Amino acid sequence: MQLTYRGANYEYDIPTVDMVEGEVAGKYRGQSWNYRYPRHIPVPKKYGGTNHSAKRDFQAGSRDAAAASAPYSAVEPSPTVKEVAQVHRANICSILDRRQQVAKAKGDSRLLRLLEIEWKQMAC
Template identity: 45%
Template sequence: MKLTYRGVSYNYEPPTIDMMEGEVGGKYRGQPWTVSYPRHIPVPQPALSLKYRGVAYQTGEAADAGVTAPASPVETTPVWAVSPRNASHSVVSQVSEIHRANICQNLERRIEAAKARGDRQLLQMLEQESQQLTCSL
């Protein structure tokens, strides 16, 4: 289709979409109208065996087809099993180092604010805290 906008001509080819006529419709100012929907190809959902409050159930194609296959138990990791003592030492040390660096950075901002205000008592307390955390300020 050839179109023109502000004196510039160009060709426009609208994308072809397979449309489906809907049931909703009526008349507006004497003209009939209906709602059209694009056809969608159904995407199959993955079949999962899940458990909710001790009751096993399945989702996906097996559940939709009415097949009652025994649900295999889903392995879940309890919260207590993901504690730092069970994690690898290097991950725990990296996280603790990042946490300490963030605390030191926050402490440095607070020290700068105390210096700007001239609050000597707060500055003294923050410097003691910095020494306890072994921050290099």
């Protein structure tokens, strides 16, 4: 495609992106339409339900299953609530520790007392 910017002509080739169709998102004028994702981005899983893209691959049957499931092989399982809570608690404790160090460096005894109370409540 020939383009011009401030009198300078240049040729621009639109890059092609390999797209993967996701689940059916809805209907418009009687036609189904799907989400589309670039192949390098994993298709997100739905929370609390079945993965519709895996269901679609299973229903395809005659297609090559290895090629159809290739984009989904890199998706890691989502963390459990317990794992997320542990990471969250560890982050809060590290922030609290850093705040205590800064309060000690500044010599702010009032803030140190408040942070010690918060530390006891968290039981880090």
